[in-house]
Amino acid sequence: MKHFYTFFLTLFLTAYFGHAQNLITNSTFTDATDWTVVNTTGSIKSPADSHTADLSSSFELTAGSTYNGHIAHSQVGASKLEAGNYMMSYWVKGPVGSRSKLQVYHQGSAINSSPHDTSSTDWEQVTHSFMLAKASATPKVFNSQNDGTSVILIDDVVFKRVTTEALASLDFATGWYPVNATASVSGTTHTLNLNAGTPKLKLYDYYVDADTNKFIKIDLKNNSTNTGLQISYLGSDGNTKYNTQTITASDTSVKTYEFNMTNAAWTGNIEDINIIIKKRNAADTGWAIVDATSGETVDFSAITISAASTLTTQDFEKASISIYPNPVSSELSIVSDMKVESVKVLDLMGRTVLSKIQMVAPVLNVGGLQKGVYMIELSNENGKSQTKKFIKK
Numbered sequence: 394m395k396h397f398y399t400f401f402l403t404l405f406l407t408a409y410f411g412h413a414q415n416l417i418t419n420s421t422f423t424d425a426t427d428w429t430v431v432n433t434t435g436s437i438k439s440p441a442d443s444h445t446a447d448l449s450s451s452f453e454l455t456a457g458s459t460y461n462g463h464i465a466h467s468q469v470g471a472s473k474l475e476a477g478n479y480m481m482s483y484w485v486k487g488p489v490g491s492r493s494k495l496q497v498y499h500q501g502s503a504i505n506s507s508p509h510d511t512s513s514t515d516w517e518q519v520t521h522s523f524m525l526a527k528a529s530a531t532p533k534v535f536n537s538q539n540d541g542t543s544v545i546l547i548d549d550v551v552f553k554r555v556t557t558e559a560l561a562s563l564d565f566a567t568g569w570y571p572v573n574a575t576a577s578v579s580g581t582t583h584t585l586n587l588n589a590g591t592p593k594l595k596l597y598d599y600y601v602d603a604d605t606n607k608f609i610k611i612d613l614k615n616n617s618t619n620t621g622l623q624i625s626y627l628g629s630d631g632n633t634k635y636n637t638q639t640i641t642a643s644d645t646s647v648k649t650y651e652f653n654m655t656n657a658a659w660t661g662n663i664e665d666i667n668i669i670i671k672k673r674n675a676a677d678t679g680w681a682i683v684d685a686t687s688g689e690t691v692d693f694s695a696i697t698i699s700a701a702s703t704l705t706t707q708d709f710e711k712a713s714i715s716i717y718p719n720p721v722s723s724e725l726s727i728v729s730d731m732k733v734e735s736v737k738v739l740d741l742m743g744r745t746v747l748s749k750i751q752m753v754a755p756v757l758n759v760g761g762l763q764k765g766v767y768m769i770e771l772s773n774e775n776g777k778s779q780t781k782k783f784i785k786k
């Protein structure tokens with residue numbers, strides 16, 4: 394029965410975590426340059442004998458004669474790791490009684506799995522769970538028979554972060570880590586201090602169930618001169634995707650920005666999610682990385698992951714707005730329960746008589762207009778608007 398459990402667990406893990414989100418996967422070993430053979434001999438098995446049905450080859454490793462022979466992967470840098478839980482696994486095939494193990498060399502110490510003695514001549518899986526600090530790590534797979542002759546095959550090596558499903562309301566104080574930036578947390582506010590390059594908050598501890606959740610809402614106050622907010626993620630097609638929108642620079646209040654993530658690559662369990670601060674390029678044709686001299690901050694206060702849009706600013710057309718006095722001789726006051734970003738005034742023929750004016754105070758001077766009836770068009774920052782009629786006396 395044990396074999397059945399192993400088998401089903403493997404299928405589950407493969408489907409559940411997907412493939413591309415892992416830090417290391419080796420189903421073929423064609424990237425053999427990433428692996429170094431230590432204290433023994435080894436090479437890609439040819440002709441192929443693969444754990445996977447596609448016969449995508451495996452790695453044949455002979456035991457060292459007096460010391461543990463192994464293959465060591467090139468170091469996984471600290472920039473790819475964050476303190477937390479990780480797992481590593483491999484498939485092994487060899488004569489009954491073959492002995493192998495996993496090791497992760499980290500901060501001067503070896504984190505070993507228990508030795509695995511094969512119980513059959515078929516492929517068997519070995520998994521190893523461990524914790525890492527934010528420091529580089531070197532994954533290794535050992536043939537630990539130490540007899541100088543025993544040969545095993547290794548395939549489908551996986552090294553990955555152990556993640557759990559993101560909560561609908563994610564606390565910025567946990568799970569989010571600064572990259573190209575430093576961060577400080579005070580109460581519910583997570584302040585990102587921007588460095589040059591691509592300052593961002595990276596989500597290491599969670600994945601998002603993209604089949605259920607299609608909207609990500611971010612509350613922030615942008616204290617910087619940068620005007621872009623970008624969500625990047627590893628799409629289900631294996632490619633990194635970007636979703637970017639404009640944010641208000643040098644803001645004085647918290648604003649809500651919602652990202653509609655609906656697209657063909659936002660399915661399954663999505664990992665490697667980043668929230669990146671961007672700026673416009675010099676030609677104003679696209680987004681660029683922030684300046685070396687930036688050194689500014691963005692205060693994040695909430696992130697909400699949901700199935701449907703929760704933005705109320707889309708209801709600007711229904712906002713309660715009144716203008717007075719009406720008729721008016723000079724100063725027209727505007728009272729609204731939602732922020733009015735700009736206004737313009739048209740005559741009854743639809744001709745613009747006062748072109749678009751950014752609202753810095755809720756008062757518009759119409760003293761220069763001829764007597765008559767006019768329309769005032771009030772707009773929010775997303776371009777939604779509603780129109781009111783007034784009389785100039």
Ligand SMILES: [Ca+2]
Nearest residue numbers: 420443449450
């Ligand atoms: Ca293979």
